[in-house]
Amino acid sequence: MGKLSYSERLLVKKAIKGDTNALEKILQKNHEYIYKMAYIYIGNKEDALDIMQEATFQSLKSIHTLKEPSYFLTWFCTIMARQASKMINQKVKIRELQNIPEFEELKDPSLDKNQVIDVLQAVTSLEDKYRLVLQLFYYQELSVKEISDLLVMPIGSVKTNLKRGREALRKALGEDYYVR
Structure with a gap:
């Protein structure tokens, strides 16, 4: 799991207090790690970018609920995992409806x-x-x-x-x- 530096934890604390620029900076600093995790969750570039975008939106709405700044990446990746799960479930339903081979x-x-x-x-x-x-x-x-x-x-x-x-x-x- 990616570790946050002291300066990154300070940015997370600012984000928790409502500073959207701080949230943007912390996400930019960890973009590569976050993208790799999203890609592993979903398996393709476009969907990975989609779940990253949706997770970013969700994190903007709920960053104030994060209690421990050092767990930011775990928290954010959990949001992405939920988004990936939703997307996978939607794809399964679409496959069933269209009768497309699953694999x-x-x-x-x-x-x-x-x-x-x-x-x-x-x-x-x-x-x-x-x-x-x-x-x-x-x-x-x-x-x-x-x-x-x-x-x-x-x-x-x-x-x-x-x-x-x-x-x-x-x-x-x-x-x-x-x-x-």
């Missing part, structure tokens, strides 16, 4: 030698429900209970999605794939 062809992870890229490709090729739960568990370091509360999903479903997501990753990367 795209997997990208060949062997095209790149870099393990980070291999893992990112494998994660983004997963079903939305597995990708989101894995991202929250491993990248955001949320507990199963926290994920359950965030996504309004039974704990058993979260555990099942984690297990199936891991299995899908193992299958996509190969049984003997080693990630440091």
Whole structure:
């Protein structure tokens, strides 16, 4: 999880008090990190930018509720996760209505030698429900209970999605794939 510097925490404190310029500055300083997280949540550039925009709007309305400035990035990423969940649910409903095949062809992870890229490709090729739960568990370091509360999903479903997501990753990367 990204850490905030002292000056960034001061900006967050100003934002909590209503300074929208301070909020803009803190978001700009952490733009790269926030974009990476949004991309991991949703899996494509346009949707990632959309959830970042919506999360920014939501944060403007509710920044005053943030109690601890050092948790700003976690708080903001939680807002993005909720937006991603909404977007995923909308896409699922659209797919069902249009009867479009649910999955795209997997990208060949062997095209790149870099393990980070291999893992990112494998994660983004997963079903939305597995990708989101894995991202929250491993990248955001949320507990199963926290994920359950965030996504309004039974704990058993979260555990099942984690297990199936891991299995899908193992299958996509190969049984003997080693990630440091």
